[in-house]
Amino acid sequence: MGVKVNPNLMKELKEFGLDDANKCFHCGNCTAVCPLSTPENPFPRKLVRYAQMGLEDKILESAEPWLCYYCGDCSDRCPRGADPGETMMAMRRFLTSKYDWTGFARKFYTSETFEIVAVAIVGILVGLALWIFHADSPNMEHAYLNSVWPAGSIEIADLFMAGILTFLLLSNTWRCVKFVMGDMLKKIPLEIYIKQAKELVVHFITQKQFGECTDKMQWFVHLLIMTGYSTIFLMVAVFLAGGLEVVGLYWEPIAFQRDVIYPIWHPMRLLGYYATAAILYGSTYALIGRLRKSKAPYKKSHGTDWMFLVLLQLTALTGIFIHFTRLLDWPMPTYVLYVVHMMFAIPMLVLEVPFSKWAHLAYRPVVLFLTKVKEEYKRQQEAA
Ligand code: SF4
Numbered sequence: 085m086g087v088k089v090n091p092n093l094m095k096e097l098k099e100f101g102l103d104d105a106n107k108c109f110h111c112g113n114c115t116a117v118c119p120l121s122t123p124e125n126p127f128p129r130k131l132v133r134y135a136q137m138g139l140e141d142k143i144l145e146s147a148e149p150w151l152c153y154y155c156g157d158c159s160d161r162c163p164r165g166a167d168p169g170e171t172m173m174a175m176r177r178f179l180t181s182k183y184d185w186t187g188f189a190r191k192f193y194t195s196e197t198f199e200i201v202a203v204a205i206v207g208i209l210v211g212l213a214l215w216i217f218h219a220d221s222p223n224m225e226h227a228y229l230n231s232v233w234p235a236g237s238i239e240i241a242d243l244f245m246a247g248i249l250t251f252l253l254l255s256n257t258w259r260c261v262k263f264v265m266g267d268m269l270k271k272i273p274l275e276i277y278i279k280q281a282k283e284l285v286v287h288f289i290t291q292k293q294f295g296e297c298t299d300k301m302q303w304f305v306h307l308l309i310m311t312g313y314s315t316i317f318l319m320v321a322v323f324l325a326g327g328l329e330v331v332g333l334y335w336e337p338i339a340f341q342r343d344v345i346y347p348i349w350h351p352m353r354l355l356g357y358y359a360t361a362a363i364l365y366g367s368t369y370a371l372i373g374r375l376r377k378s379k380a381p382y383k384k385s386h387g388t389d390w391m392f393l394v395l396l397q398l399t400a401l402t403g404i405f406i407h408f409t410r411l412l413d414w415p416m417p418t419y420v421l422y423v424v425h426m427m428f429a430i431p432m433l434v435l436e437v438p439f440s441k442w443a444h445l446a447y448r449p450v451v452l453f454l455t456k457v458k459e460e461y462k463r464q465q466e467a468a
Pocket residue numbers: 107108109110111112113114115129132161162163164165166167168
C-alpha cells in the first residue's frame with residue numbers, strides 16, 4: 085500500500101509551534117542523547133523526518149511524541165539549532181487537535197484570539213450565572229458562601245460540568261487509543277491490557293519516566309503542577325459534588341463547600357494547602373523560566389503555554405485571598421472574590437481538561453501504557 089503524503093504538513097505544524105525542523109540534517113545526535121529514546125521507540129529524529137516528508141499518518145500512529153517529556157537535552161545538543169524538543173512539543177499539540185473530535189482544540193491551538201475570547205466568554209458566563217442565581221438575602225454578618233450559593237445547587241452544576249468534561253476527555257482519549265493501536269487494538273488479548281494496567285496508574289501518578297531525564301528540576305516542577313492541578317480537579321469535581329446530596333449520599337465531612345472552616349489538620353484543608361502551594365511554586369517557576377528563556381523547554385512559548393500558567397496563578401491567588409477573607413469572616417470581599425475565583429477556575433477546567441494542556445496529562449500515561457502492552461505482546465509472540 086502506498087504511503088500518503090501531506091505536502092502542507094510542515095506549514096500546518098508551524099501553526100502548532102513548529103519552528104526550525106527544516107534545519108535538521110539527520111545527524112542523529114538528538115536520538116543518541118535523548119534519555120528516554122529506546123531501540124524499540126527511537127526519537128526525536130524519526131519524528132522530525134516524518135514532519136519533513138509530510139508523513140502525517142505516521143505521526144498520527146506514533147507513540148513517541150508522548151514518550152517525550154520535553155527535558156530539552158536534544159535541543160541543547162543539536163548542531164543545527166533545529167530544536168527537536170520543540171518539534172515534539174508541536175506534535176503533541178497537533179495530535180491533541182487530531183484526537184479532539186469537536187475541532188475546538190485545533191482552534192484553541194491555532195488562534196490566540198480564539199483562545200483569549202473563549203476563556204473570556206466562559207469566564208463572563210460563569211460570572212453572570214453566579215450573579216443571576218445568587219440568593220436574595222445573603223448573610224452579610226458572616227462570610228457564609230452557602231447563604232449566597234447553596235451547596236446543593238452548586239453541586240448539581242458541578243456534577244453537570246464534571247459529566248461533560250469526563251465525556252469529552254474520554255471520547256478524545258479513545259480516539260488517541262485508536263490512532264496509536266490501529267489494527268493491534270483488537271488483536272492483542274485482553275489479559276495483556278489488564279496485566280499492564282498498573283503502568284497507566286504508576287505513570288499518571290509519578291510521571292516517573294520524566295525522572296530519567298538529566299534535568300530533575302523539570303520533572304519536579306511538572307510533578308508539582310500535575311498533582312496540584314489533579315488535586316484541585318478532584319476537590320472541585322468530586323468532593324464538591326462529593327456531597328452527592330441529590331442522591332442521598334451526602335457526607336458532610338468531605339464536602340468541599342462548607343461554611344464551617346475545617347480544622348488545620350483536616351485532610352481536606354491539608355489537600356487544599358498542598359494543591360495551592362504546588363501550583364503556585366510550579367507555575368511561578370515555569371513563568372519565570374519562560375520570561376527569562378532560561379532553558380530549552382522555555383525558549384519558545386506558545387500562547388496556550390502562557391494561558392495555562394496565567395490561569396493557574398490567578399486561580400491559586402484568588403483561592404488564597406478567599407481563604408483569608410473567610411478566616412477573617414469578611415462577607416462581601418469573600419463573595420466578590422469567590423465570583424472572580426470561579427471566573428478563572430472554571431475556564432481553566434472547562435477549556436484545559438478536554439482540549440489543551442491538561443489533556444496531555446491523560447494522553448501521555450495512556451500511550452505509555454499502550455506502548456508497554458505492545459512490547460509485552462511482541463515478547464509473547466517471539467517466545468511462542
Ligand atoms: S534535529 Fe538536530 S540533532 Fe537531531 S538529527 Fe536533526 S540535526 Fe541532528
